[in-house]
Amino acid sequence: MNCELAETTIHGYFDGELDAVRSAEFERHLEHCPQCQAALEGIESLRMQLQQSDLYQHASPELREKVRKQLAQETRKAGFTPGLSWKRWFLLPTFGTLAAAAAVITIMLFVLPAHRESTLTTELIDAHVRSLQPAHLFDVQSTSQHTVKPWFDGRLDFIPPVADYATEGFPLVGGRLDVVDGHNVAALVYARRKHFINVFIWPYREKEPIAESSGSRQGYNWVAGKSGDMQIYLVSDAAPSDLSELKSLLQQ
Amino acid sequence: MLDPQDRIRFEQLVLPHLDSAANLARWILRNRADSDDVVQEATLRAYRFFGQFHGGDARAWLLQIVRNTCYTWLQKNRPSELMTEFDEEVHQRPSANPETLATQADERRRLMSALETLSPRFREVLVLRELEGCSYKEIGEITEIPIGTVMSTLSRARERLRQALTGAARLSGTAAKEVS
Numbered sequence: 001m002n003c004e005l006a007e008t009t010i011h012g013y014f015d016g017e018l019d020a021v022r023s024a025e026f027e028r029h030l031e032h033c034p035q036c037q038a039a040l041e042g043i044e045s046l047r048m049q050l051q052q053s054d055l056y057q058h059a060s061p062e063l064r065e066k067v068r069k070q071l072a073q074e075t076r077k078a079g080f081t082p083g084l085s086w087k088r089w090f091l092l093p094t095f096g097t098l099a100a101a102a103a104v105i106t107i108m109l110f111v112l113p114a115h116r117e118s119t120l121t122t123e124l125i126d127a128h129v130r131s132l133q134p135a136h137l138f139d140v141q142s143t144s145q146h147t148v149k150p151w152f153d154g155r156l157d158f159i160p161p162v163a164d165y166a167t168e169g170f171p172l173v174g175g176r177l178d179v180v181d182g183h184n185v186a187a188l189v190y191a192r193r194k195h196f197i198n199v200f201i202w203p204y205r206e207k208e209p210i211a212e213s214s215g216s217r218q219g220y221n222w223v224a225g226k227s228g229d230m231q232i233y234l235v236s237d238a239a240p241s242d243l244s245e246l247k248s249l250l251q252q
Numbered sequence: 253m254l255d256p257q258d259r260i261r262f263e264q265l266v267l268p269h270l271d272s273a274a275n276l277a278r279w280i281l282r283n284r285a286d287s288d289d290v291v292q293e294a295t296l297r298a299y300r301f302f303g304q305f306h307g308g309d310a311r312a313w314l315l316q317i318v319r320n321t322c323y324t325w326l327q328k329n330r331p332s333e334l335m336t337e338f339d340e341e342v343h344q345r346p347s348a349n350p351e352t353l354a355t356q357a358d359e360r361r362r363l364m365s366a367l368e369t370l371s372p373r374f375r376e377v378l379v380l381r382e383l384e385g386c387s388y389k390e391i392g393e394i395t396e397i398p399i400g401t402v403m404s405t406l407s408r409a410r411e412r413l414r415q416a417l418t419g420a421a422r423l424s425g426t427a428a429k430e431v432s
Contacts, residue, residue, distance in 0.1 A: 007407055007411075008403060008404055008407055009403075010407075011403050011406050011407045011410070012388075012403045015381065015388065015403075015406070017387070017388045017403065042414065043410055046382075046410060046413065046414060046417075047382055049359070049363060050363065050378070050382040050383065051382060051383070053359055053360040053363050054360060055360065055363060055364065055367075055383060056271075056275055056383050057274055057275045057278040057279065057284075057287075058271045058274060058275070059270045059271050059273070059274035059291070060274075060288070062288075063270070063274060063288050063291060063292070064270060066288075066292055067267070067270065067291070067292055067295050070292060070295070070296055071259065071262070071263075071295070071296075071299055074296060074299055074300075075259050119260065122260075123264055126261070126264060126265070129307075130265075179268055
């Protein structure tokens, strides 16, 4: 007795790749087919073995370093000289050096924080746009704060505040991990009519404070602020007033 | 041509998937030193082609380039590995070890050598599905297998791996008996 399904469909079923109808059909078949039951157990235990044996080969720090260096080289080759111009300034004679130092200090005091904030905003808007692509919005999909909150447990080194504001018109729809500015952050997703609002949350860093601010770029609106000891950053194509409203809810 | 803005975007979108790139290349080439070289080359190529990336799944995009670079490298340096028929039987049994199954480290070694006896094309779909968690669509994109045949390829790959593992267990079982 050889069940054909045990060789094909069962894999699609096991991998969650069948549509609802075929999946239900297969489940009905599975009830009466010992061969498929055994096969399912087999591929399940194979997966367990593979996933629990530490087989994943991460990139080594050396490889990361090499890749980064190579990119920098490639960028320079293309005619961009990030960093180089600074060195050149410092090679100028004394007066020049002083002037340069003054310029550098000015840049560090005023321009860099603004620049950091601006790249951060770009990064968060990118993260928002990315999250709207199919299957990217949530890692955990739930309207319940009691499901979303524990999900973050152990995935982050901080505990983000998670609350549902459905009654205020901002139902919580899910959560996700994201990486922003090299740090892991929590992203909560709220719905507002037909829009999604990403709320990025990470612990407030004193050295890198982000002012209460708001703005819009590329058609997306953002609002930044502090909530308790967390930094919050809301990004969406919803109206700025909606964002401010949700922000004040989050800050209560 | 790439500008500094592109470099930032590349670092944000593509570089976070360097682990995935390293993992796939290591499993296709079965060797760290070679796979590190290939990953380096592949990321450079990805960077040069970045202008052609129009959003979408950055991981799949990078992995596709990594995979192509791996196969080009194999073609040049170890062409015999590509000669092995896609459908062939598992040709070498992992060497018998009488004391296997004792510890987790042994279990890991056993799985590794079983995986490494598979042809690269079976190994890659297993790695993408079981270690990388890719969907069939992503696997199809990365390996250029038509999506309709991803399922059957995976099915055969799992079966080959199972055979390789039971082969090893059977051999080590016999060996254990002979020792006692």
